[in-house]
Amino acid sequence: MAQALAAALQLDRLSPLREAVRTLTRLADHQASESLFLSKGKEILTQLIAQDHWLEEDFRKTHPDYYQQYLLYCDPHERFSLQSFVWGPGQSTPIHDHTVWGLVGVLQGAESCVRYRQTAEGLVSDGPAFVLEKGSVDAVSPSVGDIHKVSNWFSDRTSISIHIYGANVGNLRRHTFDAATGAKKDFVSGYSHNRLPNLWDRAAFIRAQDLKTLPARS
Numbered sequence: 001m002a003q004a005l006a007a008a009l010q011l012d013r014l015s016p017l018r019e020a021v022r023t024l025t026r027l028a029d030h031q032a033s034e035s036l037f038l039s040k041g042k043e044i045l046t047q048l049i050a051q052d053h054w055l056e057e058d059f060r061k062t063h064p065d066y067y068q069q070y071l072l073y074c075d076p077h078e079r080f081s082l083q084s085f086v087w088g089p090g091q092s093t094p095i096h097d098h099t100v101w102g103l104v105g106v107l108q109g110a111e112s113c114v115r116y117r118q119t120a121e122g123l124v125s126d127g128p129a130f131v132l133e134k135g136s137v138d139a140v141s142p143s144v145g146d147i148h149k150v151s152n153w154f155s156d157r158t159s160i161s162i163h164i165y166g167a168n169v170g171n172l173r174r175h176t177f178d179a180a181t182g183a184k185k186d187f188v189s190g191y192s193h194n195r196l197p198n199l200w201d202r203a204a205f206i207r208a209q210d211l212k213t214l215p216a217r218s
């Protein structure tokens, strides 16, 4: 049975991502509040990053100079989206905001994060840097704290995190901030890749079930 389950995972590799998309779609269809998205989304993301066989090689590739932001799925109404962020050794973001709710879950390696807030005196750090280890999830949003800088905690290996946002985040007008002056600059991040995982091809799994070599799945 264990062998059959392993074979099923291999033949329907994207099922964890597909299930996450289905659950998020149900939440969006029920017009879930931001707080419900953040609490349920944390459960969904924790489950998704508990295994990592489902993330294909194309969405784990580093760039020598920049972190990569690969779109994995975007809701047709752009109510939410999922990405893999891939950090080469020592790579980091600028200080930036999101303007929508978001969740960051570490799939591989570890990331360090510093939160910031805007005050009358300018931009100030909101607590010390902290480490997000593999399996942990952090939240951002204009209501819970939206400005941060994220770095690969490792200087000698790749780290990967899976993100869920309450919009098509690559198309949002957002801001970066100068650490010294707090000056704001507009940016639209876009994505690092034009291909998305094909969530909907389950034919190999279905053929194997027809041959009775795999257990049935609901």
Ligand SMILES: [Fe+2]
Pocket: 096, 097, 098, 148, 150
């Ligand atoms: Fe961020």
